[in-house]
Amino acid sequence: MSRLLRPVKYVLLPATLLFIVRAVFAGGDQMGFTTYYFSDSGENTVITTSFNLAKKFLQQTAFLLDIELDQVTVPPVTAVTGATRPQRKINEPFEKNRGQVILGVEQGLGQNTTVAANVYRSQEVDYTSTSVIGTLSQEMNDKNTTWTLRGQYNADLVGKLLPDGGLVNNRKKVYTGSLNISQLLSPTTVFDLGYDIVHLRGFLSDPYRQVRVTNDQGVYVVVDELHPSSRTRQAVSGKLSQMIPEIRASLIGSYRYYFDSWKVKSHTAEVKLNKYIVNDLIFGASYRYYTQSASYFTRDAYVGDQYLSGALRTADYKLKAFGSNNVGFSLEYLLRGLGKLDPDMEFLQNSSIECMYFRYFNDLEFSANILQASLKISI
């Protein structure tokens, strides 16, 4: 199918599914549809289509389903991106599809406690990820304070496609824990504080990425990258959301400090303004600044025979020191006005359409444009 028709396929199929589900489910349920287009300075493109459904049973039980499809296209010449490919595809465009499913059940326990269990599965030709996630949320202080605790276990298979078409898999395990506290400070102010810890073990390299090494004889040799077999990553974050009723706007500021056992440290600061233009139309503008340090085994050049054997080496640009900026704009149209026109359209009261555009660029000469359109419907 030509590239021009691909977005049509990724829009029509989920849109049809959405309307079928609308006919089946009703009564306080929610569903959404998102399509996302990404392109970067290396001519890599990603088209993502996502469909999600939340269906309520009884009083406090909800069933959750999320399906996501990605199509990644990498051009013949690689650049500074996150997209790698098998060696046999080095001189031609490489296309890769990924499917993702999340199933979950959410159960309320009394008035202030909610528990949820989710299963996540992502499948592509050379990568499989399976995880289980448990979440506990507790409201306190007359619902002014909410504590949320989450634990997650991932079992991944990091595959490498061989020139003869065979596949070699390596295992990776990921253990994640997070704590989030949300506190109402006033009728117009909310503060969120979060802590995340992730421990990874197993194969943590990219099997396709290779490093250029100068050996002791001064000859260039290309070898596979070699990362440590474990990594512990932590982040502390805070967010302040302030409503400004006088101008029908909100200002949201956030900050995250990240550090890990590979000595990568980073600071992320973001500010976003949302403003009603007219009654049901919201304009959003955001700016995000990011800076990070390099890992302890990142080098501008790898020189010496030790890098041809067990010495750590990387070609991952994400482990270099760099900074980035992201500027975003969004328009969200609330469909609640349409929902009031006719009783049959009442399901649109909590529904909306949103379009977003982001421009990302870093000081490694990488940039990207992201377009996203979403439709959310309460049924």
Place this chain on the structure above:
Amino acid sequence: MKNAMPRLAWAILLAGCAAGCGNVRAYQREKLADPIMERESQFAKQTLEQKFFSTREGSLGGASGIGGGCGCAK
């Protein structure tokens, strides 16, 4: 990690103190539920925007959504 632990402890202490600051009644929370406040559900999926940053940079965390591994994050 050793240097970050005192900062983490202060952050949690601050959160505990903040828990006693707000006393917003239910009838006063209408503005907090407005769409422009972007109150994300803790049980929602990680947004595509959050996923983009986690696969293009060397950091993670600070996102409330549910997500998992993929080949894009190697």
